[in-house]
Amino acid sequence: MEFIDEKYINALIEDKSFNDKNLQLAAIEKARLRKGISLKESAILLNITDNELLDKLFSAAKEIKENIYGNRLVMFAPLYLTNACVNNCLYCAFRIDNKDIVRKTLTIDEIEQEARQLIMDGHKRLLLVCGEHPKESNLDYIGEAIKRIYSINYNGNNIRRVNVNIAPLTAEEFKKLHSFEIGTYQIFQETYHYETYTKMHPSGPKKDFAFRLHAPERAFEAGIDDLGIGALFGLTDYRFELLAMLMHAEYMEKTLGVGPHTISIPRLEPASNAPAANKIPNAVDDFAFKKIIAILRLAVPYTGIILSTREKPELRSELFSVGVSQISAGSKTTPGAYKKTDNKSNSEFGQFQLGDHRSLDQVVKDVCNLGFLPSFCTACYRSGRTGDRFMELAKTGKIGEICTPNALATFKEYLLDFASDDYSANSEKALLEQVERLPEKTKNATKKMITKLENGERDVYF
């Protein structure tokens, strides 16, 4: 935990000399080279208040995002297996002291039903989520769940990447988790501020700040090299959280040779019987939130930024353009909620309140109307492009040559199999126009993939 240097972070936050427009502009210009910026430069950007410079910050984030990712937005949904938990996180409805929710652990058959529903909605990529419980969510159960999820096939459609967000494991346990062929292992530190962390986690194994902080290294040692980190914004000063998270990313880059594959930016939402969620200690407003995302995009240009359905649709749409690269859609945070139709009872036992209740289909439509390309691609992981191999390709711009065709093919698959009847013919037209804009080399290969899909083949990718 020594690498989170609180003193240094606080000194950066308090440095009045960063209120200098020339310094701020210079940091933006440096970031536009897409090589990242230092912690100090990120702190400088946090001080921007001038409207013209703010516009420059947001347009630099947009430019970097478009340069690296094009107009792609990768889609996924969380799948909650259990709300049983032995921890007592003061912000979460699943905490052990909350006696107001009904505890539910899905059976493997119920997990299949949930995954089947998500496949029928059009999803290809899931994020498996659990409360922490030695019996209810032990590793054998998680392994069984993943095996069953991967085994489902619905007319050639299936879940092709299961990412996992579960409590930190020991090195041995991570080896076992790796053997389940997971995609990314995600873990949010929640807050990097030690004193706040101690207050927020009064009991249970999650009390151990250092065990959680060093989980990515243990996972990496065990062979999991796509790692996601995150902070739960609202627990402490957002400036501290952002800089500490970037310090974590730097540390990973230095010690593992590869930085985080993704960064998540959950914001605290109201939750049943969760005092810190219902009276947020350091609420982050929408404008600051936008600034956080833009600075992240400038600081770690090649890291995926994940935006969840915690946020409301209008804000989500605005944030897509400042650097977000992955979004969840059609999400539910209650175990068993995808299959059920009674929305009221579902939401009562959820982990927290959602801001975006739209279906995947509605989100996909909106994403298209905004000029983005929804991607259901899972190819990199299945082609061995993970960890430093992925980063190397991303940094040399080669990933774009692979990802855009794959995104187009998976979107075509979605249009063929899952899009609602009222789907605008414009989406198909936009897709074909984008194929035409591809460089000659990849255009023909992409056209071939699309023909294969039209002829009934599924799961085609580079």
Ligand code: SAM
């Ligand atoms: N239980 C495991 C853990 O805590 O590491 C797995 C992840 S937990 C189910 C998923 C994430 O939800 C947490 O890491 C936390 O950041 C987030 N979360 C918890 N309560 C929240 C709330 N009230 N609003 C928004 N996000 C919340």
Ligand code: SF4
């Ligand atoms: Fe349990 Fe995770 Fe919720 Fe904490 S955040 S109470 S560990 S489910």
